[in-house]
Amino acid sequence: MITTHIRIAIESLRANRIRTALTTLGIVIGVASIALVLALGEGARQSVTQQVGKLDGNIAIIKPGQKGFRDISAYNPYNTAITSTLTEQDYKSVLEIPDATAVAPLMFISGTVKNGETEADGAPIIATSDKLAEILEFKLVSGEFINDNISRDTVAIGQQLAIELFGTDQSIGQQITIKGRPHTIVGIVKNSRQPINLSGVDLDHAVYTSLENGKSFNQGVAQVQQIAVKAKNTQALQTLSKKIDHTLLANHENERDFAVLAGDDISKSADDFFGSILLITVVVAGVAIVVGGIGIMNIMLVSVTERTREIGIRKAVGATDGQIVGQFMIETLIMSLSGGFIGLLIAYGLAYLIGSSLFFSPALKWEIIVGSLLLALVVGIIFGLYPALKAARKDPIEALRQYQ
Amino acid sequence: MAKRSKSQKTDPVTPPVIELVGLTKQYGNQDTVVTAIDNLNLTIQKGEFVAIMGPSGCGKTTLLNILGLLDAASEGEYALDGRPVVELSHRKQAQIRSRQIGFVFQSFNLISRMNVIENVALPLTYRRRWRHKNLSTASKMLKTFELQEREYYMPNQLSGGQLQRVAIARALVNSPSIILADEPTGNLDSKSSDLIMRELKDIHERGNTIVMVTHNPDLTVYATRIIHMKDGRIDKDTAKKRRTRKTAKKRPMNAHLAKALETAGDSSS
Numbered sequence: 001m002i003t004t005h006i007r008i009a010i011e012s013l014r015a016n017r018i019r020t021a022l023t024t025l026g027i028v029i030g031v032a033s034i035a036l037v038l039a040l041g042e043g044a045r046q047s048v049t050q051q052v053g054k055l056d057g058n059i060a061i062i063k064p065g066q067k068g069f070r071d072i073s074a075y076n077p078y079n080t081a082i083t084s085t086l087t088e089q090d091y092k093s094v095l096e097i098p099d100a101t102a103v104a105p106l107m108f109i110s111g112t113v114k115n116g117e118t119e120a121d122g123a124p125i126i127a128t129s130d131k132l133a134e135i136l137e138f139k140l141v142s143g144e145f146i147n148d149n150i151s152r153d154t155v156a157i158g159q160q161l162a163i164e165l166f167g168t169d170q171s172i173g174q175q176i177t178i179k180g181r182p183h184t185i186v187g188i189v190k191n192s193r194q195p196i197n198l199s200g201v202d203l204d205h206a207v208y209t210s211l212e213n214g215k216s217f218n219q220g221v222a223q224v225q226q227i228a229v230k231a232k233n234t235q236a237l238q239t240l241s242k243k244i245d246h247t248l249l250a251n252h253e254n255e256r257d258f259a260v261l262a263g264d265d266i267s268k269s270a271d272d273f274f275g276s277i278l279l280i281t282v283v284v285a286g287v288a289i290v291v292g293g294i295g296i297m298n299i300m301l302v303s304v305t306e307r308t309r310e311i312g313i314r315k316a317v318g319a320t321d322g323q324i325v326g327q328f329m330i331e332t333l334i335m336s337l338s339g340g341f342i343g344l345l346i347a348y349g350l351a352y353l354i355g356s357s358l359f360f361s362p363a364l365k366w367e368i369i370v371g372s373l374l375l376a377l378v379v380g381i382i383f384g385l386y387p388a389l390k391a392a393r394k395d396p397i398e399a400l401r402q403y404q
Numbered sequence: 405m406a407k408r409s410k411s412q413k414t415d416p417v418t419p420p421v422i423e424l425v426g427l428t429k430q431y432g433n434q435d436t437v438v439t440a441i442d443n444l445n446l447t448i449q450k451g452e453f454v455a456i457m458g459p460s461g462c463g464k465t466t467l468l469n470i471l472g473l474l475d476a477a478s479e480g481e482y483a484l485d486g487r488p489v490v491e492l493s494h495r496k497q498a499q500i501r502s503r504q505i506g507f508v509f510q511s512f513n514l515i516s517r518m519n520v521i522e523n524v525a526l527p528l529t530y531r532r533r534w535r536h537k538n539l540s541t542a543s544k545m546l547k548t549f550e551l552q553e554r555e556y557y558m559p560n561q562l563s564g565g566q567l568q569r570v571a572i573a574r575a576l577v578n579s580p581s582i583i584l585a586d587e588p589t590g591n592l593d594s595k596s597s598d599l600i601m602r603e604l605k606d607i608h609e610r611g612n613t614i615v616m617v618t619h620n621p622d623l624t625v626y627a628t629r630i631i632h633m634k635d636g637r638i639d640k641d642t643a644k645k646r647r648t649r650k651t652a653k654k655r656p657m658n659a660h661l662a663k664a665l666e667t668a669g670d671s672s673s
Contacts, residue, residue, distance in 0.1 A: 004529045232634040312410050313513045316474060317574065318502020322496050396474045400513060 004331075005323075009331040012307075023299045025163055027339025027376055028346065030289025035372045037285045039362035047360035048274060058234050058242045060262040062086065062094070062227040065168035078352075085257040088211075088222035095248050099240045104132035106201075106226040107214045111179035114318060115165040123161050126161035127206045127214020127222075132381060143172045145208070152213045156187035160204035178207065179217060195268060203288060217327035237262050250387060265375070274339070289375065292339070293383035300332055300387035304394075311391050312399025321392040328391050330383025333377065340376025342367060343403045413657045418589065419486030421582060421613050422471060423449040427480035429449050429636075439584045440466040443480070444634035450581070453608040454490040455624040458633035464617040465586055467633070471583045471615060472505050473497045502530045505577030510587035520570050521546065521555040545573045549603065565596030571605060583607060585616040589623065600624050631659045 013020045064085040091105040107127040113120040130147040132138070138145060145156050155176065160183075162169045170396045175182050215222050229244060231237040243261045247260055304311070311324060319327075329399065351362035429441040433466060440463040440645050448454055451467075456464050469475040472483060482489045484504075490495065497627065506527075514523045527544035529535075547553050549569040559567060568588060575583055589597030599622075605626045616627065624630045632640040 004535060007535075008529075012517065301666055309513070310515050310517075313515055314526070314530075315498070316472070316501065316513070317505050317576075318498050318500075318530045320498035320530070322495070323498075323530055400474075400509070 002326075005326050005330045006334070008022040008205060008327060009334055010277040012303075013331060013334060016303075018301060023296055024335045024339040024342070026292030026295035027289065027336050027341040027353075027379065028292075030285075030292035031340045031343030031372050031376050032347040032350070033285040033288045034282060034375065035344050035368055036354075037278070037281045038349040038353055038368045039347060039364070040373075041274065041281060042363035042365060042368065043351070043355060045274040045278065046363055048271075049192060058231045058237050060229045060231065060237060060244060060260055061231065061338075062090070062244065063259050063261060064225070064257065065259060078350065084223055084225050086224040086345045087251075088215075088224060090251055090258075091211075091222070091224055091227055091249055094227055094244055097240070097243050099231060100135045100229050101234055102131040102229045103229040103230055104129045104135055105211055105224045106132070106228065107218075107223050108201075108225050109178075109217050111212055111217065113161070113165070114177045115174070118165055120161055120205070123158075123205045123207055124200065124201050125209065125214075127209050127211045127217075129211055131230075132208065133230065135287055136291070138194075139190040141169050141188040141190050141318045143185070145187050145189070146210050148210065149308070150186060151184070152210060152216075153181070153183050154186045154209070156189055156208040157185055158202075158206045159191045159206040160188050160190050164205070176207070178209070183209065183213075193245060195317065200336040206228045236311055245364065268371070286321065290380055293336075293379040296332055296335060296380065297387060300328060300352045300384060301390065303331075304328065304387050307391075308394060310338070311394050312396045312401075315394075316400065324392040327387045328388035329381075329384050331382045336376045336380030336384070337373065340373045343376070345371050407524075407540070418450065419483070420447045421450045421452075421485060422446065422615075423483040423486075424480075425481040425483075427467075427470070427477050427482060428636060429463070429470060430478045439636055441477070445545070446631070447640065448613065450613055451608075451611055452489055453605075453626065453628045454613045454616065454617065454631060455627035455629070456633060456638070457624065457630045462577040462633040464633055466585050468584050468615065468617050469584075471499055473552055475488045481585070498530075502527050504580050504582060506580035506583045506584040508568070508572050508583065508588045508641065512559075512571045512589040512591075514526060514567060514574075515571060516559050519556050519558050520551065520562070523570060524574045524577050531578070542573070542577055545577045546570075549573050563596075564592050568592060568596065568600055571652070572600065577605065581613060583612055583614045585614065587618055588616065589618070589620065591627060597623070606668070662664070 010233075081127045088105070091103065092099060095103050105128055109125040109127055111125055113125065126132075130145055130148075133140075133145040137340065140156075141159055143152075143156070146154055155178070157165075157176070159169045162171045165171070166174060170186050171185055172188065173183050176185065177183070189203070189206075189208070230238065231240040241260045245260050248260075252258065267386045304348075313326075314324065343390060348362065348364070424444055424446040426440065427444045429444075431438045431440060431579070442463075443465075444467070455535065456467065458464055466475065470477050473484075473492075484500070492500070506556050515526070518526070521539060521542050524545055525538040526616075528538040528541060535628055543555060545550065546555055551566065551569055552567060554562060554570075555621075559570070562570065568591075572588070575585075583604070588604065592600065601623055604614060604616070608626075608628075618624070630640075630642045630644065631638055632642075632671065633637055
């Protein structure tokens with residue numbers, strides 16, 4: 001019985017090939033756009049989580065504020081307007097913890113970086129210690145990273161920034177000004193190719209200088225926004241972060257106005273951020289599939305009108321209303337499901353094409369595949385039901401009289 | 405009339421196949437009411453071959469549609485095999501159409517997208533059976549109509565006579581007990597229509613009930629009972645003596661003449 005319906009449906013769809021193809025195309029585009037956005041978005045999210053995760057194996061980040069506080073603005077590290085609750089004393093206390101292999105403070109300084117009259121757009125200025133290079137595994141194009149043994153008025157800069165300011169990454173010994181004060185470049189940090197990372201800073205555009213120098217921009221006070229700590233290994237990280245927590249709690253007179261993030265905690269805010277962007281794009285892509293569904297409904301209504309006489313004949317020879325509904329529903333579902341399937345293939349084809357020129361590959365998750373097909377099915381049911389019911393409700397007498 | 409009362413006497417247990425009491429069908433509403441069938445009473449026994457005649461608009465087709473459960477009466481009762489049809493659900497009615505009733509339309513009403521054998525098998529597809537079984541049943545049916553070589557033709561490749569034979573094959577494929585034919589030869593030349601009529605007669609002789617609407621008095625020669633309708637009522641109801649197949653075949657012209665004499669007074673048809 002059901003196979004007969006499917007056969008009949010395929011026959012009538014084949015009778016109007018172009019129309020069927022165009023109608024299916026609506027669903028193809030809808031499903032393809034949703035699956036594409038999901039595959040790329042999920043891929044991006046996974047890769048960011050991975051990049052952050054690559055570092056988080058043995059790294060803890062201390063940030064001001066509470067651990068549970070997770071709104072998107074809190075993710076913005078440039079937000080230096082908020083006074084940090086971390087102090088230089090905290091940095092020094094952490095330094096003294098024996099298990100901490102490397103400790104680096106991060107102080108973000110707001111100001112412009114210039115080469116003569118050429119201004120670098122939004123280059124973050126980070127006052128830190130030589131340990132940051134170790135923690136974030138920096139590689140140098142040339143020169144050396146800032147350290148305590150050299151003059152205070154020196155900086156290391158990201159490769160991308162060097163190219164922006166000087167047109168070349170061979171700019172060791174050149175002068176730049178930070179807030180009008182001249183500094184000599186001693187090192188160029190190789191591009192990390194990580195758009196988002198541990199500290200949430202665009203490292204390729206950053207200027208690194210010593211904490212002492214940084215303090216001089218801030219009336220001699222260190223405004224420590226983050227402290228990055230490296231443990232011996234992953235196993236040691238848990239105990240280390242507990243120790244840090246303990247030490248800082250003592251420093252802060254038992255007020256928990258800081259957070260020690262380790263492992264998943266670090267990627268959590270990036271995760272949330274991507275999640276909300278993904279949601280918005282999926283909703284926009286969802287409009288396409290609704291349009292596709294309306295297309296199906298439109299064509300099925302035309303088809304029902306065209307085949308009024310056929311419906312009449314079928315009813316006269318004994319088709320029940322339910323069987324007529326079934327026939328038209330199956331036609332709709334064949335179109336929507338095959339559209340969903342083709343859309344999925346196209347989405348992944350495009351996703352890999354686009355992904356190959358980006359920094360990540362699309363995610364091939366079964367949830368996306370099943371979800372897309374399910375979506376196509378639901379759209380088929382919703383938009384196919386009305387035309388099918390309309391067909392079943394046709395009066396056989398009227399239907400047979402058509403075109404007579 | 406005599407025949408009816410006789411069969412009722414001999415077989416009182418079996419209810420008549422079709423029984424209409426005070427049947428009325430009206431279209432439109434209030435000011436524009438058109439009465440297609442007006443308080444009509446009719447009983448048809450199993451095995452009758454009824455020809456319904458009458459001028460256009462006298463309600464013949466409407467009556468046939470109601471008998472075939474395609475249309476519902478406005479008033480009055482219709483009992484099919486002793487069961488009032490008003491009690492039947494839509495689903496049940498569709499089931500009866502698929503198992504008990506065979507329709508033959510003047511305009512054939514084949515589905516043009518489907519080939520001959522699929523058209524014939526159509527009523528069977530609405531019963532839960534295997535496709536190949538349906539197709540072999542349809543094939544057998546086509547063979548009895550000498551259309552076995554046309555099985556995979558499309559309807560637009562056949563002549564009118566062939567189309568009507570396909571339509572009749574479709575009407576008979578589910579071995580219905582009642583055949584409802586609405587001017588089955590209306591679009592055909594005399595040779596084809598003669599062929600069709602002989603086939604209907606054959607079917608009748610196998611014990612099926614046939615109700616046929618026609619304009620052509622020549623065709624009533626095959627019927628056992630002739631009903632003339634006028635303005636939605638039965639104007640004249642004539643039972644004929646059962647004629648053997650032999651005489652009908654041998655002397656069709658004489659039969660036609662006899663019939664013509666019989667109905668000489670009724671010029672309205």
